[in-house]
Amino acid sequence: MRFKVALLSLTVLLAACSSHSKNQKQADQEGKAPAPKGGFLLDREHNVQPLFGDFAGNPAADRFVDMMVQKHGFDRAQLQAVIGQAKKLDYVLRLMDRQAPSYTPPTGPNGAWIRYRNKFITPDNVPNGVAFWNQYQDALERARQQYGVPPEIIVGIIGVETRWGRVMGKTRLLDALATLSFSYPRRAEYFSSELETFLLMARSEQDDPLDLRGSYAGAMGYGQFMPSSFKQYAVDFNNDGHINLWDPVDAIGSVANYFKAHGWVAGGGVAVPASGQAPALENGFKTRYTPAMLQAAGLVPQGSLEGNQQVSLLRLDVGTSYQYWYGLPNFYVITRYNHSTHYAMAVWQLGEAVGKARSNNPF
Known part of the structure; x- marks a missing residue:
């Protein structure tokens, strides 16, 4: 991933911050006007x-x-040379528009959770998670010790996100982020900020922005x-002196750091199944109930709530009925990675399934 092209070489980019006197000398030698603040040269007609x-x-x-030159000292010509090679990807725009389809709530259970879960927890997929855990057990254990996040959660996240590095995305990130920054007005402000940070990352880590690939929305690496x-x-x-999200060890530490920063409770549980039904209550990871309120509605936890006096009410569609769970604070933390009850439950249950399979078949 080291920077291979001269277009955004560290030398060129740092040269954007060179002194006025150096720019003046260069301007005199080249017969051009002095460089303004930002570090690029204008021609005699002041045309860029x-x-x-x-x-x-x-x-x-x-x-x-303009912003990158003025705010971060990028060399204008060099940055234009990079942005000029970015491709507008129409398929990225189509995929983004499909992310918010119209939704009609089902009139009854239809198995939505089972279908989602079966994308990840399969007889073929779980062994791949065991292999990943075995290969990187030292890093996973070190992450547990340093950040308090257990291997099951890290393995679950990387498994759901990229099948442990097998599906990390093939879209050139510069193309995806430029397309969404410059040709997708609905979220242009957000993606322009992401493109800004991406180019700063490439500069600081000496990565080639023309080489890095990921998802069509700009997501990177194992996590x-x-x-x-x-x-x-x-x-x-x-x-090794560099941060590389395409390196599994850096990814493991980064995922663990993400969870710690969002309030992961070391040694805490994630969710507890409930007996009973509560169709009249609002459900979802954002809900907040006391255990007494849920008990009054007819629910009983099938495990310890660990003293938590505020929990969420989760409802999973298992086809013929709904299954209710008490969401503990760590469940909410998982939803900070992706704001979805299904996602968080899949991460947790996939990690648990991999851990169980590994215990049953020690290497």
């Missing part, structure tokens, strides 16, 4: 070469380049971090 490529003439792209999550939570867990 326009952006080329798929985003040529795109006002959002032009504004983005599918967005660039903003990289900035806040990614760590150099293999101690």
